Amino acid sequence: MKLSKRSAYISIVIILTIAVDQISKIIVRKHINPNEVISVIGKYFSLHNVENTGAFLGMGSDLNPTLRIVLLLILPIAVLGFVLRYVLKDKTLDNWSIFAFSSIIGGGIANVFDRIAYGSVTDFFYIKLTDLLRTGIFNMADLSVTTGMIILVIVSFRKKKNIK
Template sequence: MKFTKRTIYIVLVIVVTIAIDQISKVLVRNNIQPRTDFQPSERISILGDTFIMMNVENTGAFLGMGSDLNPTLRIILLLILPILVLGFVLRHILKDSSIDRWSLFAFASIIGGGIANVYDRIVYGSVTDFFFIDLGGVFRTGIFNMADLSVTTGMIILVLVSFRKKKKSDNIEKAV
């Protein structure tokens, strides 16, 4: 594999995404009392009741889904499958030179966030989640972390880029 500017860009986005996620999780684990069976997590108000930090160890995937699966199925669905998918996506973006810069950033953010959460599952047996947003009941998130934010942001960027490309192709078809 040649280390072109493009490859370095991809690796840099992945590494920075992982670093930001892991540093934030270390800070949360070291400074915020986690939830236990006997007491709720310490809640730190960042912006009133709208933006809150807490420390929750998630043994499942998104919003805890899969935490009650048997151990073998959990390993397959939460470790092996994500590693395979992340590997295929990484291989794709390294090989396909036609991918635009925004899509590269989005895919690399998704890969970095995915790797960060898989790392947590391997090393800690769970993923540390800590952000919670509640916009007065109109919009409320589950508890999430920086890796989740990177994956979500990457997906939103890919959708927006896709709409932009579709709009361009529709305009070209109308002009012809």
């Protein structure tokens, strides 16, 4: 079976996203002690080593084990499968949308892998500009998913603007 340029592009983005995420987590697990805080840019940007047993910002970490498996493993795997099928089948998607969806898929797979392999997801980036302008602790997979979503929103607004 010959892989089309489009399918190769999708595969490369997904694989690179997973690789960057997993390599960064290996480095963090090896060099940053659990709950240690390393200042990178003053009080504005720091590195941590936190194991998140839930989803976004730890939500769902206190769910019963069966519900956690359904909501944090089975459902995400199903959704990622549907999104991958959509990206591979819809030939009308522009390159930015393909990149965005592929980044979302790669980030999702990377975090699901962690939940299966380790029982939790390693988070390590923290940004705090002010007491109100700050993030939760996140990782490269989260960054890929968020970046993909932002790109999709921008592409969507551009399409609507061009229709008018």
